[in-house]
Amino acid sequence: MSKGARSAAARERIAAQRQADRKRDRRRRLATIAGVAVVAVAAVGFGSWYAASQDTAEAPRQGLAPTTVNSDGSVTMAQAGVESPVLDVFEDFQCPACKSMEDSSGSTIRNLAAEGKAKVVYHPITIFPQEPTRSNSIRAGAAARCVTDGAQWVAFHDKLFQEQPPETVEGFRLNDLVSWGKSAGVTAPDFADCVTTQRKAKAQEQFSTTTMRQQKLTGTPTVKLNGKELGNETIFVPAKLRQAVQAAAQ
Template sequence: MSKAERTSAKTAREKIKEQQAAARARDKRKRITTYVTAGAVAVAAVGLGWWYAASSSRSEEAAGDLAPITVQADGAVVMAKQGVTAPVVDIYEDFQCPACKELERVSGQTFKNLAAEGKAKVVYHPITIFSQEPTKSNSVRAGAAARCVADGKQWMAFHELLFQNQPSETEAGFTPDQLKSWGKQAGVSAPDFDQCVTTGKNSDAQLSYSKKVIDAQKINHTPTVKLNGTEIDNSALFSPQELRQAITGAAK
């Protein structure tokens, strides 16, 4: 091979090496672009998931006045616009139950809004589900005191205060003095309210109603919320957006 041929072959090999290096560089850039794009998509997906979770669990704002509220003779409380009979949302709750307190905080306004919009008949069932002390006695005192309130709007205001001031499960609470104070705060106007609370006048009725409801509805935990007789899953119950969809969907 002549010198010229050797020089030509060397130049060809160098060009091939340069082309291969360039190809490797292009492949590397493509991989980096792919990784960055995939990462961006993953971050966007995580962000979207977080946004959806946050938005679906966000409590609703009060949309206006409450629907009419009627305290029933047995202790149940109905909230519904006149003529609205379905769908029926039954809320079985215990004033001493921490999960019930959380349900009221997260989804309580959704129930109120749906009733005010004429999209549901909401029925509250304050029961005593605890059998151990001090939770049982706490629950009975709170439930019995709520039965001392005959006015619907006053009952709802008292209902909210009971959950806001729920005592620890390990200590005695809902004392008569506290209950009477919250009654005043709720605007309870019944002249015999203080005496009713002090004497525990409705304690037996609270326990009797609780047993009747627990047995009839097979309640083994609170809160239990039923839509037209079927229990709503917790995943929807504590997600105001999903809860609204479930209830309005039952009306179609």
């Protein structure tokens, strides 16, 4: 074999070796990339699933705790003799976050009252300073004040959140409020008159101003457990809200 042929064979061997190395490197690189990608996608998938599971509302229990509409327009819901812990719920019928909280945690709040694990007090207030949301909220809040029966108030409360208008348009019109009251089972004889004449509008405004000042509210929804404000990460997550209330009961 000539010297030239030998070195050519050597060159070929080296080239073949290098190519094999490159192939192996490429396979390893692809495997690493695929591994990282799978982990990342799995993390996003699991995180989304977990978020959805955290935001799953409790099934409503059969039967409400006895519910009373108080003279100041707040509403107390508690089994007889249950005085603590007290769960104060401050919400505005026009506030989208309040609707969102009702969708997620509303059934939990009600269940806790029905189970005798908390005394729940609803404070429907108007927090919006600008139009059209302010008038929308006052009309809805004033209409709720025209309901005298506790269970009917709860049904009307749910109906109002269900029918919540967007924040940019006039909504909660008086004739709608009257018919929603009827469909929610409100039987107070002067309900229609009370709503259409806005008889309770002034009371709604005054109650809101006083409540916001006394309770030092910065927004709605605000939920207080024995007077202490709960964080959003608690009140918007049904299981955490239940946990907080049960811990306070012990």
